[in-house]
Amino acid sequence: VPRGVEDNKGNLYIAKTSPPNVSKAYSEQYRNDFSRFLRFRSEEMITEGRMLLTFIGRSITDPTSKDCCTIWDLFTKSLLDLVAEGLVCESDVDSFNVPYYYPCKEEVREIIEKEGSFVLNKLEIFEVNWDFEDDVCNENFVLEKSKSGRNVANCIRAITESMIASHFGDTIIDDLFSRFAQHVGEHLSCEKTKYYVTIVVSMTMK
Secondary structure, three states: OOOOOOOOOOOOOOOOOOOHHHHHHHHHHHHHHHHHHHHHHHHHOOOOOEEEEEEEEOOOOOOOOHHHHHHHHHHHHHHHHHHHOOOOOHHHHHOOOOOOOOOOHHHHHHHHHHHOOEEEEEEEEEEEEOOOOOOOOOOOOOOOHHHHHHHHHHHHHHHHHHHHHHHHOHHHHHHHHHHHHHHHHHHHHHOOOEEEEEEEEEEEEO
16 A cells, blocks of 8 residues: 555545545555566566566546446445444544555556566557456346345455455454445446456567
8 A cells, every 4th residue: 555545534545535646646656566576577587588467457547437446436335334333433444545556558558668678569458347257248237236246245355355354353344245245236237337457468578
């Protein structure tokens, strides 16, 4: 988690209501981390060695775009449900920010070119539905919202449970992700947001 996001009250990630410095802090942290990653990998590779990377990003330059922020907005909503019932302290929500960043392809390209260790051969993006079992033929909404909500909640639980338990305690875990599944299901029954905007990068060591 970058420094300087302490005033991101009521949000777990960059959101429409986040102060401008929050987006800047996340972006700068990513630039530093990804640049260091490239530099360290370059020390391990031979000249003209190839590297292929794939990671989740966003489709447009706006860091508050729904394809990377909606999932965390719904997660925040689930936590605030527990706050309203006295099961979670609001101050604990305010002090928690997820250690992820979703770059756009323009950022990725700029960092690779500026760091200078690699020649960028190809950079592409593609989209995958939130629910991996969802019927891709239906473009507007999911048909089984309860099932889709559980599928998405289980995916997010797999990558966040240890952090959530460490910060909030493990007694809320089942209740939290049950509520999260409901919120996700309701959202997907109205709008099928694309979450997995995947960036694929192929590059060659100079």
